[in-house]
Amino acid sequence: xxxxxxxxxxxxxxxxxxxxxxxxxxxxxxxxxxxxxxxxxxxxxxxxxxxxxxxxxxxxxxxxxxxxxxxxxxxxxxxxxxxxxxxxxxxxxxxxxxxxxx
Amino acid sequence: xxxxxxxxxxxxxxxxxxxxxxxxxxxxxxxxxxxxxxxxxxxxxxxxxxxxxxxxxxxxxxxxxxxxxxxxxxxxxxxxxxxxxxxxxxxxxxxxxxxxxxxxxxxxxxxxxxxxxxxxxxxxxxxxxxxxxxxxxxxxxxxxxxxxxxxxxxxxxxxxxxxxxxxxxxxxxxxxxxxxx
Numbered sequence: 303x304x305x306x307x308x309x310x311x312x313x314x315x316x317x318x319x320x321x322x323x324x325x326x327x328x329x330x331x332x333x334x335x336x337x338x339x340x341x342x343x344x345x346x347x348x349x350x351x352x353x354x355x356x357x358x359x360x361x362x363x364x365x366x367x368x369x370x371x372x373x374x375x376x377x378x379x380x381x382x383x384x385x386x387x388x389x390x391x392x393x394x395x396x397x398x399x400x401x402x403x404x
Numbered sequence: 405x406x407x408x409x410x411x412x413x414x415x416x417x418x419x420x421x422x423x424x425x426x427x428x429x430x431x432x433x434x435x436x437x438x439x440x441x442x443x444x445x446x447x448x449x450x451x452x453x454x455x456x457x458x459x460x461x462x463x464x465x466x467x468x469x470x471x472x473x474x475x476x477x478x479x480x481x482x483x484x485x486x487x488x489x490x491x492x493x494x495x496x497x498x499x500x501x502x503x504x505x506x507x508x509x510x511x512x513x514x515x516x517x518x519x520x521x522x523x524x525x526x527x528x529x530x531x532x533x534x535x536x537x538x539x540x541x542x543x544x545x546x547x548x549x550x551x552x553x554x555x556x557x558x559x560x561x562x563x564x565x566x567x568x569x570x571x572x573x574x575x576x577x578x579x580x581x582x583x584x585x
Contacts, residue, residue: 310461310476310477319544364544365543
């Protein structure tokens with residue numbers, strides 16, 4: 303079983319307590335009524351689906367209940383780091399594209 | 405008009421499971437409050453309750469028959485096993501917070517004995533060693549297919565708070581886990 307560090311509980315907790323909640327750092331356009339259908343579709347439906355480091359929202363559903371963000375490698379399923387919601391997107395040192403599994 | 409005393413029936417009344425190294429039995433009736441308190445109101449609410457709300461993740465605090473369990477950064481569960489009403493105590497706090505009486509939503513199971521942690525680990529994925537889950541630690545977690553609030557009351561004594569409608573499942577699960585203990 304994976305252990306995921308919850309930044310609010312400040313400890314590693316079993317994956318059964320968590321739920322995946324989609325891609326992180328997607329900002330809702332402030333002029334949502336004015337944008338075109340294509341722009342809305344880009345915001346609403348299109349996601350990155352990278353092979354490598356993915357920035358995701360997770361929710362500690364059966365724990366503290368909080369949403370937080372995590373960086374996960376989509377090939378190895380390794381959680382690189384987690385951080386509280388609202389904190390800036392971290393800059394990773396390793397290259398993100400075409401990265402081979404560690 | 406019929407006269408008589410009204411006695412509260414709990415969903416697990418009279419049930420027991422266990423053996424030489426563990427016992428699983430329902431806890432008595434309790435009053436419970438689900439509390440959501442912003443940081444600036446914590447001091448005033450603690451004052452009204454008579455228990456300091458713990459702000460360290462996974463910590464609990466007790467005063468007399470009343471316990472307050474940290475569940476999230478602004479969320480606590482109050483369990484009162486005495487005669488006082490926590491909702492009444494909270495009335496005069498005079499600050500912003502939310503309190504919901506959940507006395508009858510939850511019921512509790514006490515798991516005690518040297519094998520208590522092993523029995524819980526049959527369905528709870530938490531590391532229940534004393535290093536990571538010490539006495540007085542508490543948290544919401546899972547047991548089998550349901551969500552519970554687990555509270556370690558002593559080295560070998562745990563309180564499992566579960567929703568009333570799931571209590572049959574929780575008790576049967578723990579009962580199965582005690583086989584051979």
